Amino acid sequence: MIKKFLFSSLIALCSITSLHAQTKTKDTNNTADPDNLASQYLSQVMGVAVDATSNLKLYKFIYEWIGTPYRYGGNTKKGIDCSAFTKAIYDKVFNTTILRNSRDIFSMVNPLPKDELKEGDLVFFKIKSAKISHIGIFLGNGRFAHASNRGVVISNLNDPYYARYFYKGGRILDSMKDNLIEE
Template sequence: MNEIARFMTPQAKANPTCKTAILLALSCIMLAIGGCRSTLPLSNRMESKYSLKKRKSYISCAGPESLARCALPVHVSGRDYMKMLELIETVKGSKYRYGGCSPEGFDCSGLVQFIYGSSYRITLPRSSADLALLGQIVTRQKLKPGDLLFFSSDNETVDHVGIYLGDERFAHASSREGVCISSLRQGWYDSRFAFGTSIIEVD
């Protein structure tokens, strides 16, 4: 309340009725501003938060003789993209295993690392938190097949990742269902979607 009083004129401070009215008005304005901040959609808040973090624009990829540094998004052929879809179909149904990164069992980031590494010979980070710092952030309205999708269960940090396939569908390793295809329109995924990132560009 002392902070609000700093903005009042001497005349307003001297008049008790005027002082009370001004204090109430300013308090309502401050509460409204605070309320707007807290009710921003999760995706807007997470996009803003992760945009401010130091983002990586390069990753390691397989060159002719050794690992090379590739700019994001990595350009891939339509043929390689189709191979990625086939690989997803092949591993669909694999069980969930925390820390897993092979068809014997995947967690969410392990699946992404395996799929992109096998399809495009690129080396991605192992955790969803590190994956979330790669490339440019993409809003839900501008997602393209091959983008990564990120989710937050605590409204603060990224803790789940999947691969966007188009038409609101994505592949991921669910702790309940294992490797599966889900829809962004489903309740939990719809409300917990944070943002997407562009990792590949299909030529």
């Protein structure tokens, strides 16, 4: 129900913004770009700065999954866990096959500190464990998407809970992108 409301709001926002852009400018070749409108909408809804350099496919994918319940071992819209969600993003958005478990995925990355993360990088956590136990995808501005016990959400790395358990960020190694890994 909420997604239908948000979708209809997006349509209304696109219509209003398009009309405003057409009346504001005399140059008919400079009408509103639908991808730019979607970026603005997703920025507001998701609380993430989506700009012209952002991967709009990534944000659309995440938006479609927001609210999906958490289910350990799950990999569908009926329920999904953090590593399956991350694997789905890499498969559908980046056309890259990654492993299924957060610890195994960590073996595929070049570890990075928080301040070097870029959109699409991975974030790893050791939550109440000596081993990596949670994974998400970095969106920028301290935000990351992940499947949590509250379902698929966008959270802030600076939130005291996530800051406490943050282990490292990581970027998939180019050699891993070239050699797609089978499950």
